[in-house]
Every structure is written in structure tokens, then in C-alpha cells.
Amino acid sequence: MTALEVPAPGRMLDLLSGFVHQLRAAGLPVSMTENLDAMRALEYIDLEDRSAFKTALRATLVKHADHEKAFDILFDVYFALQPYDADDGDGGPAARPGGGVPIPGSMPGGGAGGDASPEELAAMLMRALLDSDALRRFAAAAVSRHAGMEPGRPVGGTYYLYRTLRALDLDGLLDRLMERLKAEGGFADELEERLAREELAARIQRVREEVEAEIRRRLVADRGAEAMARSLRVKLPEDVEFMHASRDEMAALQRAIGPLARALAARLSMRRRRHRRGQLDFRATVRRSLAYGGVPADPRFRRPHPSKPEIMVVADISGSVASFARFTLQLVHALSSQFSRVRSFVFIDGIDEVTAFFEGNADLGEAVKRINTEADVVWVDGHSDYGHAFEVFHSRWASEVTPKTSMIILGDARNNYHASQSWVLAELRKTARHLYWIDPEPAAYWNTGDSVIADYAQHCDGVYECRNLRQLERFVEAVIES
Numbered sequence: 001m002t003a004l005e006v007p008a009p010g011r012m013l014d015l016l017s018g019f020v021h022q023l024r025a026a027g028l029p030v031s032m033t034e035n036l037d038a039m040r041a042l043e044y045i046d047l048e049d050r051s052a053f054k055t056a057l058r059a060t061l062v063k064h065a066d067h068e069k070a071f072d073i074l075f076d077v078y079f080a081l082q083p084y085d086a087d088d089g090d091g092g093p094a095a096r097p098g099g100g101v102p103i104p105g106s107m108p109g110g111g112a113g114g115d116a117s118p119e120e121l122a123a124m125l126m127r128a129l130l131d132s133d134a135l136r137r138f139a140a141a142a143v144s145r146h147a148g149m150e151p152g153r154p155v156g157g158t159y160y161l162y163r164t165l166r167a168l169d170l171d172g173l174l175d176r177l178m179e180r181l182k183a184e185g186g187f188a189d190e191l192e193e194r195l196a197r198e199e200l201a202a203r204i205q206r207v208r209e210e211v212e213a214e215i216r217r218r219l220v221a222d223r224g225a226e227a228m229a230r231s232l233r234v235k236l237p238e239d240v241e242f243m244h245a246s247r248d249e250m251a252a253l254q255r256a257i258g259p260l261a262r263a264l265a266a267r268l269s270m271r272r273r274r275h276r277r278g279q280l281d282f283r284a285t286v287r288r289s290l291a292y293g294g295v296p297a298d299p300r301f302r303r304p305h306p307s308k309p310e311i312m313v314v315a316d317i318s319g320s321v322a323s324f325a326r327f328t329l330q331l332v333h334a335l336s337s338q339f340s341r342v343r344s345f346v347f348i349d350g351i352d353e354v355t356a357f358f359e360g361n362a363d364l365g366e367a368v369k370r371i372n373t374e375a376d377v378v379w380v381d382g383h384s385d386y387g388h389a390f391e392v393f394h395s396r397w398a399s400e401v402t403p404k405t406s407m408i409i410l411g412d413a414r415n416n417y418h419a420s421q422s423w424v425l426a427e428l429r430k431t432a433r434h435l436y437w438i439d440p441e442p443a444a445y446w447n448t449g450d451s452v453i454a455d456y457a458q459h460c461d462g463v464y465e466c467r468n469l470r471q472l473e474r475f476v477e478a479v480i481e482s
Contacts, residue, residue, distance in 0.1 A: 012047075015078055015079065016035075016038070016039065018078060019057075019074060019075070019078040019079075020035050020038075020061070022074050022077075022078070023061060023070070023071065023074060026070045026074065026236065027070075027235075027236040027238065027239050027470075028061070028062065028067050028070060028071065028236070029063065030061050034060055034061055035061075037060040038056070038057055038060040038061055041056040041057075041059070041060050042056055042057075044056075050079075053079070054075055054079075057071075057075065058071055058075075064259075066236065066237045066252060066255070066256060067236055070236060073216075076213060076216055076217070077216065077220055135206065135207065135210055136210055136214070138207070138210075139207065139210035139211045139213070139214045140214050142164050142167070142168055142211055142214075143160070143164055143211060143214045143215055143218065145167070146163055146164045146166075146167035146168070147160040147161075147163050147164045147215060148160070148163060149215070149218055149219075149222075151222050160215045161211065161212055161215055164211050164215070165208065165211065168207070168211075170204045170207060170208065173204065174197070174200055174201060174204055177200050178193075178196070178197060178200065181196060235249070237249070237252040237253055237255070237256040237469065238256060238260070238468060238469040238470040238473070239468050239469075239470055240252065240253060240468055240469075241440075241467045241468055242321075242323050242324035242327060242440050242467065242468065243320065243321065243323065243324060243440050243441070243467070245323065250323065253327060253469065254327075254365065256469060257327060257330050257331055257334065257364075257469075258334065260331065260469060260473060261331055261334030261335055264331075264335060264338075264473060264476060264477065265334075265335055265337060265338060267477070268335075268338050268477065269338070279301065280299060280300075280301055281300045281301055284300035285298070285299050285300045288300055308338060308339050308340040309339055309340065309404065309405075309406045309433065309434075309479070310339060310340050310341045310342075310343075310402070310404045310405045310406065311332060311339045311341070311342045311343070311405075311406055311407075311408065311479075312343045312344075312345070312401065312405055312406070312407045312408070312432075313328070313329060313332055313342070313343070313344045313345065313407075313408050313410065314345045314346075314347065314351075314393065314407065314408070314409045314410070315328065315329060315344070315345070315346050315347070315409075315410040315411065316346075316347060316348070316384060316386070316410060316411030316412070317346045317347070317348060317371065317372075317375075317377065318348045318382075318383070318384045320384075320412060320414065321410070321411055321412050321440055324410065324440035324466070325346070325410050325411075326368045327469070327472070328410050328438070328466070328472060329344055329346075329358075329364075329367075329368065329371075330364040330365070330367075330368060331472065331476065332344075332408075332476070333358045333364055333367070334364060335476065336358075340404070342355070342358075343355045344357075344358060345393065345397070346371055346375050346377055347377050347386075347389035347393075348377045348378055348379075348382055348383070348384060348385075348389070349377075349378065349379040349380055349381065349382065349383060349384065349385035349388055349389060350376060350377050350378050350379035350388075350389065350392065351377065351389040351392050351393055352375045352376040352377055353397070354367075354370075354371050354375050357370045357371055357374070357375075383416050384411075384414060384415060384416055385415065385416065385418045386411065386413065386415045386418070386420060386421070386452070386456075387415065387418050387419045387420050387421035388418070388421070390421050390424040390425070391421050391424060393424070394424045394427065394428070398424075398427065398428060398431075401428055401431045401432050402431065402432075403431065403432070403433055404433055405431075405432045405433055406432065406433050406434040406435075406436070406479060407428060407432050407434070407435045407436070408436050408437075408438065408479065409425075409435075409436070409437045409438070409456075409460075410438055410440075411437075411439065412439055412440060412441045412451065412453075413437075413439065413446075413451050413452050413453035413455075413456060414449065414450045414451050414452075415450055415451075415452050416450055417450050420452045420455040420456065422452075422455040422456050422458070422459060425456055425459035425460065426459045428459075429459050429460070429461075434461045434479070435459065435460050435461055436460060436461055436462050436463075436464065436475075436479060437453070437456060437457065437460045437462070437463045437464070438463075438464045438465075438466040438472070438475055439453060439463060439464070439465055439466065440465075440466055440467055441465075441467070442465065442467065443465045
């Protein structure tokens with residue numbers, strides 16, 4: 001069990017306050033009530049037990065699994081263990097958790113490689129992996145030996161991590177450990193060999209994580225918690241920009257779509273239930289008051305006639321905004337129960353209706369794949385031409401737009417210097433209930449280069465910046481409310 005050095009009560013309150021502030025700055029929704037819950041939870045645990053301390057804060061401050069990575073990094077920054085001085089002959093500072101006993105067989109100079117042979121390094125690592133304190137000391141020695149960290153040097157932790165892991169050659173170490181196990185007795189079958197490799201890979205992953213944590217601890221000691229919290233802050237899935245997401249971030253966005261749709265549907269259904277009473281019926285209230293001597297003790301309300309909007313989504317799926325269109329289409333169709341009908345159209349320089357791809361398809365991701373392979377969206381050269389696509393939409397489907405239809409156009413309005421044909425939106429706006437445009441580009445980039453968003457904005461009820469899921473969520477709520 002790893003101990004946590006407990007600061008004075010006033011210092012602890014400052015740390016918790018700063019920690020919660022950084023969680024909010026990172027996008028985690030931490031309310032005042034949850035902050036108080038966290039402080040109350042700490043009254044019932046041993047504050048010197050780092051694991052219990054972290055668990056108590058996570059349980060009270062984190063509400064979504066996708067937020068745990070951001071929480072873990074900020075926790076390590078604000079409640080960092082004291083870095084281990086690998087070159088200190090007595091085992092480091094006396095206040096260091098876990099004691100200061102050097103690892104048996106450690107290399108000269110406190111290093112993590114030194115002149116040790118691969119066999120000695122493997123033996124050291126295997127011993128360290130059996131003891132969390134020993135593993136931490138091993139990682140500290142590796143950082144001291146190979147990272148080349150210098151106080152005040154403006155270098156990111158990724159650089160130090162790369163240098164250390166390259167020197168340790170953990171991938172090569174895994175192969176050497178497997179060869180050693182084969183030489184000692186071999187494996188009964190392929191399954192046993194695979195299980196042994198997976199076990200060793202998991203242990204070596206612990207080394208990677210501990211090396212990263214040690215570098216983080218030293219950077220915090222050098223630069224301070226607040227500076228490191230800002231530089232190490234991880235974007236939450238809902239704050240990742242659609243147009244600049246990495247492959248891992250795309251996967252996180254895909255996982256977030258389903259829970260977001262369910263939460264939105266629940267909130268919107270609750271709002272509709274609240275608004276069912278309608279307006280006060282004055283005449284009926286007066287008649288009802290006769291039973292109480294003219295006192296209007298029982299107000300009567302007109303029966304409301306709520307109508308769910310019909311949605312038409314027209315989405316640009318050219319390369320620059322394809323990921324944005326994909327997530328928006330999935331979210332809107334996941335919320336189809338909140339609309340009377342959802343129809344979807346996609347375009348590049350040609351346009352096609354793809355509503356049928358979503359109907360009866362529980363896997364919205366599969367529907368999007370069909371769009372990419374089956375939709376007829378190329379007219380000439382496959383470069384965005386909003387004007388031509390809108391003209392075709394007007395000639396084929398404008399008669400199906402009714403006063404109950406809310407139209408949503410998705411795209412960056414970068415038209416490759418073609419004619420905008422904005423008159424189409426002017427005609428559609430005369431019939432449609434609402435006409436909205438959502439743009440995944442930052443508003444500062446609008447109307448620059450080949451962007452013609454101003455031509456279209458004059459005919460829209462609103463043009464919204466939707467660069468991430470958080471902004472898209474707010475837009476969907478606003479549309480349904482209207």
C-alpha cells in the first residue's frame with residue numbers, strides 16, 4: 001500500500017480547491033455539492049492511504065468513465081508523491097513513501113541500465129514487478145539515468161519519457177524474457193506461451209506507467225502543480241474537435257455518442273412532460289370556482305397540442321467535414337424518438353437522400369459506412385459545390401418541405417469558389433418552420449478564403465459553431481425546444 005504524505009489542514013483545503021478548479025477547467029462537471037461530498041468523504045478514510053484517498057475523490061467527483069483519464073492525471077499532479085532521488089545513497093529523502101531501501105542488484109550510480117547485462121536487467125525488473133515500492137524505485141533510477149532532466153528546462157514530459165523508454169528497450173526486454181522462460185522449461189502449448197507473453201506485457205506496461213508517473217512527479221516538483229495541470233490537461237471526448245481528432249479521439253467520440261443520445265432524450269422528454277399543462281383557461285377556471293364560493297382554488301388549463309418537429313438534415317460529407325457530419329447524423333438519428341420524422345441528405349457536389357440507410361438499422365455506425373460506399377454524391381469531380389447540391393435539392397425535394405419541417409444544414413460553407421446559389425435557402429426558409437446552419441469551423445475562420453457562410457446566414461434562423469460534442473449537444477437541445 002502506498003502512503004500519502006498528509007499536509008496541514010489548511011494546505012489540504014487549498015490543494016482540494018485547486019484540484020477541483022483544474023477539474024472544472026478541464027471540462028469535468030463538478031458542482032459545489034459534489035465538492036462538499038468529496039470533503040465529507042475524506043472524513044471517513046485514512047488520508048495516509050493514497051489508494052483510498054484517490055478512490056474517495058474519484059467516487060464523488062467523477063460521473064463518467066470517459067473523464068477518468070483526465071481525473072487520474074490531475075490527481076497525480078496535485079497529490080504527487082515526492083520524487084525518488086535515485087542517486088541518493090541512503091535511498092532518498094526520509095519522508096519518501098515506501099522507505100528508502102535500494103533495489104537488490106541495482107546498477108552503479110543508481111542507474112537503470114548502466115553496465116548491467118540484459119540478464120541482470122531482466123532479473124532486476126522481475127524482482128521490481130513483484131513489489132510496487134520496488135517498481136517505483138526502479139522507475140526513478142531509470143529516469144535519473146536516462147531522461148536527462150534539468151531543472152527549469154522548458155521541455156515537455158513526452159521527450160523525457162521517450163528517452164527513458166528508448167534506453168530501457170522494453171519491447172526487446174519482453175522478447176528476452178520470453179526466450180529466458182523457454183530456455184528454463186519451455187511451454188506446454190501455444191496457449192500457455194500466449195498467456196505468459198500477455199502477463200509479461202502487462203507487467204512491462206506497469207513499468208511504462210511508473211516511469212511516466214515519476215517524470216510527472218519531478219516536473220511538478222520543478223514547475224509547480226498549476227503549471228503542470230495546464231500543460232498535461234487532457235481533452236474530454238465532448239471537447240475534442242471533430243475536424244482535428246486523432247484516431248484514438250475518434251474512437252472515444254464514437255463511444256460517447258450513445259450515452260449522450262440517451263441522456264439528451266431523457267432530459268428532453270422530461271421537459272415535454274413539464275410543459276404539458278398548457279396555458280391557463282380563464283373561463284373554465286371561473287366556472288370551476290363557483291363550487292368554492294367564487295374563489296379560484298382549482299385553476300384549469302387548456303389542453304396543449306404539442307407537436308414533435310420534423311427534421312431534415314442536409315450534410316456535407318466531403319473530406320474536410322466528413323467526421324463532423326458522421327457524428328451529427330448518428331446523434332440526430334439516435335434521437336429520432338424526439339422527432340415526428342427524420343430525413344437525411346448528404347452531398348459533395350451531387351446530393352442523395354440516405355434516410356433508408358438509418359431506418360430499421362440499430363447500428364448507426366453501419367448506416368454511416370453505407371453512406372460512404374453507396375450514396376450518390378459525386379456530380380463532376382467530387383469537390384464541394386454547395387450551390388449545385390442545393391439547386392438539385394430544390395428541384396427534387398423542396399415541395400416536401402412543410403411548415404412543420406425544421407431544416408439543419410451541416411457544413412463549413414467552403415464552396416471552392418463556385419456560385420453559392422443562396423436563393424435556394426431563401427425559398428426554403430419561406431416554407432420551413434426553421435432553417436439552421438451548423439459549422440464545425442471556428443467562427444474566426446468564417447468568411448475567409450472560399451467560405452461563403454455569410455451568403456447563407458442571411459436566410460437562416462441561426463448559424464451555430466459546433467466544433468465538438470458539447471456544442472452539438474447544446475444546439476440539439478435548442479432545436480428541439482423550438
